[in-house]
Amino acid sequence: MxxxxxxxxxxxxxxxxxxxxxxxxxxxxxxxxxxxxxxxxxxxxxxxxxxxxxxxxxxxxxxxxxxxxxxxxxxxxxxxxxxxxxxxxxxxxxxxxxxxxxxxxxxxxxxxxxxxxxxxxxxxxxxxxxxxxxxxxxxxxxxxxxxxxxxxxxxxxxxxxxxxxxxxxxxxxxxxxxxxxxxxxxxxxxxxxxxxxxxxxxxxxxxxxxxxxxxxxxxxxxSHFYKKSAYEKRINYSTFIILKKAFLMNTKTSEYNALLKRIHHELIHNLKLKNISLVLQLFILKLKTEYKIRVMN
The missing domain is CATH 3.90.550.10 (Spore Coat Polysaccharide Biosynthesis Protein SpsA; Chain A)
Structure with a gap:
């Protein structure tokens, strides 16, 4: 048409x-x-x-x-x-x-x-x-x-x-x-x-x-999400950056709870891959998210 x-x-x-x-x-x-x-x-x-x-x-x-x-x-x-x-x-x-x-x-x-x-x-x-x-x-x-x-x-x-x-x-x-x-x-x-x-x-x-x-x-x-490679590390670091951006976008407790669930998933994933530096950064983001939830409640 x-x-x-x-x-x-x-x-x-x-x-x-x-x-x-x-x-x-x-x-x-x-x-x-x-x-x-x-x-x-x-x-x-x-x-x-x-x-x-x-x-x-x-x-x-x-x-x-x-x-x-x-x-x-x-x-x-x-x-x-x-x-x-x-x-x-x-x-x-x-x-x-x-x-x-x-x-x-x-x-x-x-x-x-x-x-x-x-x-x-x-x-x-x-x-x-x-x-x-x-x-x-x-x-x-x-x-x-x-x-x-x-x-x-x-x-x-x-x-x-x-x-x-x-x-x-x-x-x-x-x-x-x-x-x-x-x-x-x-x-x-x-x-x-x-x-x-x-x-x-x-x-x-x-x-x-x-x-x-x-x-x-x-x-x-x-397939790179599940393999140990330089590109895989870049993908996982990008996910961390996206979650940091979400932390700044969030406005409600439910949104921070959703973020916390995703952080837990990424922590487990990167622990298995032994991405220790990224695990530490995710753990800090986890603490910040938990603090936001406590303050908002």
């Missing part, structure tokens, strides 16, 4: 040569047609660029940004958004696949919920061979979520952690993204920080449908 709002999809690629074409096709083949696609390659070491350039021969008008060095997803996405025009935004990794009707469902939901800052759904988790592993949110035989609390996702539920986020299925409202000045480029990952900052002022709406196929790779960012 002529009046359908423009949706910008930023597809970021790093060593995703076997998967990027399928990811790009999932954008082009949406039943929703008013889409702007921007592709960013973050200095891939495989033949991702060649695959993308070959695919672009059929779509020469699509913008392709080739970074000489890997500047990270956060900075890449922000830079691509600065060149985009869409009223709604999707952050798509080049190994993930959008469902054919996903964008239509998200736009319909936004138009019915003008106060929403983010619309998200479930995700089908697949492996390197496209085989189903599981669903991000557990589902019944009708593919409907078992835990209905997802419909009430808000600042506190995101902060305390658990079964409350499905970042890969999210669509952002551009005005909100710009209000928040985009992703924090000092962090190793983007979603937890952005969702928390967004949820302070804006609603989150859950659609009970799988909106994306999320590919789990052995070398993916997700």
């Amino acid at each position: 002529l009046n359908d709002p423009l949706v910008t999809v930023i597809c970021t690629c790093y060593n995703h040569a076997p998967y990027v074409e399928k990811s790009l096709n999932s954008v082009i083949n949406q039943d929703y047609k008013n889409i702007e696609l921007i592709i960013v390659d973050n200095a891939s070491q495989d033949n991702s660029v060649a695959v993308i350039e070959n695919w672009l021969q059929k779509y020469p008008s699509i913008l392709f940004i080739k970074n000489a060095i890997n500047i990270g997803n956060n900075k890449s996405f922000n830079q691509a958004i600065a060149l985009s025009k869409g009223s709604y935004l999707i952050d798509l990794a080049a190994d993930d696949v959008l469902t054919k009707e996903g964008i239509t469902h998200q736009i319909d939901t936004f138009l019915k919920n003008p106060n929403a800052g983010l619309v998200f759904g479930n995700a089908t988790i697949i492996d390197e061979n496209d085989s189903l592993l599981h669903y991000h949110f557990p589902v019944d035989t009708n593919l409907k979520i078992i835990d209905a609390s997802i419909f009430n996702t808000n600042y506190e539920s995101i902060l305390k952690g658990g079964n409350c986020m499905c970042s890969v299925s999210g669509m952002y409202k551009r005005t909100v993204f710009e209000e928040l000045k985009g992703y924090d480029e000092n962090l190793a990952y983007e979603d937890l920080d952005y969702w928390l900052r967004m949820a302070r002022k804006h609603n989150l709406i859950y659609i009970d449908l799988p909106l994306v196929e999320k590919r789990y790779l052995k070398h993916s960012q997700l």
Whole structure:
């Protein structure tokens, strides 16, 4: 339709040569047609660029940004958004696949919920061979979520952690993204920080449908959360920075209690990894949070 709002999809690629074409096709083949696609390659070491350039021969008008060095997803996405025009935004990794009707469902939901800052759904988790592993949110035989609390996702539920986020299925409202000045480029990952900052002022709406196929790779960012590596340490330190930011954003006892629950989780996680310096910093944040709770009560 002529009046359908423009949706910008930023597809970021790093060593995703076997998967990027399928990811790009999932954008082009949406039943929703008013889409702007921007592709960013973050200095891939495989033949991702060649695959993308070959695919672009059929779509020469699509913008392709080739970074000489890997500047990270956060900075890449922000830079691509600065060149985009869409009223709604999707952050798509080049190994993930959008469902054919996903964008239509998200736009319909936004138009019915003008106060929403983010619309998200479930995700089908697949492996390197496209085989189903599981669903991000557990589902019944009708593919409907078992835990209905997802419909009430808000600042506190995101902060305390658990079964409350499905970042890969999210669509952002551009005005909100710009209000928040985009992703924090000092962090190793983007979603937890952005969702928390967004949820302070804006609603989150859950659609009970799988909106994306999320590919789990052995070398993916997700796997680094559970491995001992320099990158893993940066991810865990970024989480600590996000929790410090939440401490400053909190205004209610319940929010500090949610933060305390997340701190406990991070303490256990980093103790197992023997990240002693980070454990000490988390423990200090724990003491400050507990003090806030006592004062407010």
